[in-house]
Amino acid sequence: MVLGVRGDIDLFSAPVFHEYVCTQISPEGQFILDMSKVDFIGTAGLSVLDSVHASNLRDGRHWAMVCGRPLYRLLRAAGQExxxxxxxxxxxxxxxxHGRTA
Known part of the structure; x- marks a missing residue:
């Protein structure tokens, strides 16, 4: 499954972003979070990603993110690239x- 996100993720939109991701992912499935069309992401968005990442690790679910420039910049600034x-x-x-499961 590929979940696409676009626009700005800031203090006001982060709760909607979190709800969207959490309600769309299947408990047993793997997914890709496509963030390539995100124009801006602030630290509130990073908190959401921390929560999603921790949840996926805990549940043993495989996931990946497609990162655009704004997300790469934030991750680099936070030392979390x-x-x-x-x-x-x-x-x-x-x-x-595919390479991991082959």
Whole structure:
């Protein structure tokens, strides 16, 4: 499953972002969160990603993110660029999964 997100993720939209992701993912399935069309993401959005990441690790669910420039910049500024399963495209995320299961 690929979940697409676009626009700005700030203090006001972060709760909606969190609800969207949590209600769309299947408890037993893997998914890709495509953030390539996000124009801005603030620290409130990073808190949501922390929560989603922790939940997925706890539940043993595989996931990946497609990160655009705003998200890469935030992760780099926070010193967390290697904390998440980030990929430049959906195809590269799928390729990593295929390589892991092959």
């Amino acid at each position: 290697s904390s998440y399963p980030c990929f430049p495209s959906v195809d590269s995320a799928l390729g990593a999964w």
